[in-house]
Amino acid sequence: MADVEYSVTGNIAHVRLNRPQGLNAITPEMDDLLFEAWTAINEDPNIWCAILSAEGEKGFCIGADVSGGAERKSRMALAGGLTGIGGPMVTLKKPLVAAVQGFCVGGGFELAMCADIIVAADTAQFGLPETKVGIIGECGVVHRAVRQLPYRIGMAMILTGDRIKADVAERYGLVNEVVAFADLADTAQKWAEKVTAASPLANQAAKEAANARLGHPLEVALMSRFESIEQYASTADKREGEVAGAERRKPVWTGR
Template sequence: MSDIEFTIRGHVAQVKLNRPKSLNAIDPGMDRDLRAAWDEINRNPEIWVAILTAEGERAFCVGADVSKGTDRAGRMALGGGLTGIGGPLVTLTKPLIAAVQGYALGGGFELAMCADIIVAASTTQFGLPETKAGIMGECGVMHRAIRQLPHHIAMGMILTGERMKAADAFNYGLVNEVVEPAELEEAAQRWAERIAAASPLAVQAAKAAVLQRLDWPLEVALATRFEPIEAYAFTEDRHEGERAFAEKRKPEWRGR
């Protein structure tokens, strides 16, 4: 997969966008390779957390590569299904960290917002250029922006097409951490290690429960059964957590 680098180190999967000369714009081939990466992350029980990065200093991703046309369904390829644009939505069951630098525009901004944790280099510029460029296609990025940013801040970005700097994104709660570009990879890895130190099955159950009821009224969510959490009660990791607590030692998770 030349335009996508996929590696596994320990329990951490690394997915790297690798078209820096095209500002990591996603073409149909990249889209298919990303889908293969998400499928492997979901399938492989040894993968507990994933990091999405991009090659080059200029851009994380500027969205779909319009120069390469559309996929066979006649719609732009984007994100291997992670954004739900151009096909069925792919739900990543493992935590995803996006390490973002340079331009994160349009669909690239949306791809970052699909992550559970965002670490941004100080050089990052988030943007929704659709209205400014006069090109309006899919609007998934706008739906996500209005949910992840304060209402008027998101509307300002959407209506003007102006960009947001990393420091402002941090202040608005869009990103978890801002670091210097040279520290971006290390910061993302540090987040991955912190997540991997927890029970992987508990993390996956918690993510599923939170996202499945995100838009439900609180009283309904509180009264809802969560099958992944109930199933976790019968796992080896649940018992290991209890033993480790009683024995005052660090748990040894097995993901079972």
Template sequence: MSSGILFEVDNHIARVTLDRPKALNSIDPEMDAALFEAWTEINSNPDIWVAVLGAAGEKAFCAGANVSGGTEGDGRRMALGGGLTGVGGPMLTLRKPLIAAVQGYAIGGGFELAMCADIIVAADNAQFGIPETKVGIIGEAGIMHRAIRQLPHHIAMALILTGERIDAQQAERYGLVNEIVPYEKLLETASSWADRIASASPLAVQAAKDAVLSRAGWPLDVALATRYEPIEAYANSADRIEGRAAFADKRAAQWSGR
């Protein structure tokens, strides 16, 4: 991995840590490249079933981007966050579940990176904000499109138009975060969520995520009528056979992810 992040895998869980605390973990091109490598490894490695995205230091999860539209090693444009956000370049779709462990400032591109996660655990000192209008900078509008979809309409519009922030308690009230914990328990709690997800069939989890997100913006009748290839492929997997056998034997399933 390139510098700017820490990356480790243990017991089917990948842990990605933004590691520029002195810069409030703001994303520079080097970090973008490292994140791209991390997401690519998570997607391609069948022994990784879930990922946790955290950040070093208590003050900030991520204070946004130093620059947008970085490049990969071969010169192609890359979206902010290693491709995850779709801002400034092609969007990279993470097929595995992602948990964001957020503390301190999550503003601008950092807020957007958190919103890319499937589950958000927040420390009680977390603050979420979209400062673009307050500082007079409007470029890519990805964060605004995500906010209006993940928050109640008037709450999102207030954040967008004023540039003000909401705290962790407000974020939980509006359904943005799943759980609030003291900062000291943030990573422990995020790991607990990861363990719970990893205890389920990884292929079923990935198929469910693909089905839900690929048709999230479509009418219900279209979503119901769609054939989902990952779900169909799961029917012939070893995990499906193991799941049925474990249920019949009244024992915990031993998933292989294959």
């Protein structure tokens, strides 16, 4: 079995970390496999949403595996570049749902925060242990934490290394839903199915526009033109939405 499993069912891609004996710490080989998965998802028009999950109840991911000490020719771009640590950032065009359980710390925490929707098991714990053990570097996780959590909550996690549990993460809006571990996979699948019920091209255009102006003042965002939104206006899915509305039926999307 590969340490990163990749499969596609219908219009949903499944990316699964499969190294539970190491709490799914990401090795260089896993990093390459993740890069391949994100690239495949971006390039396949029939994939409308992706689910990122991990094997084992104890840990979603504890970041990069630093136990082996093996060097590689190129620096790790943790999670295949999706986070941008150590290498060029890969922007995932399709919506991403993360299903998180157990320890979700360090680079694993950042990997989860790259998702658009996070479903957490009630066993999940989120944390940034770096400073607590005397480590800090190109730590993109701190930048995401202070943007996705209230500033003082994020800073407290950064400066103390303390973890927060799933219910606290939900309270602060970091996760969308908390469920029992036994229900985690089904809940993530339901979220993905909700996403794929919407127009895939409209979703992709909306995600690109939202993220492109996330760090800008509202006035700048409102005055911006977005090529992906303009291109969507001439698609078959845009016309299908109009026809389905007129015929009072559910639209049948093609992603074209």
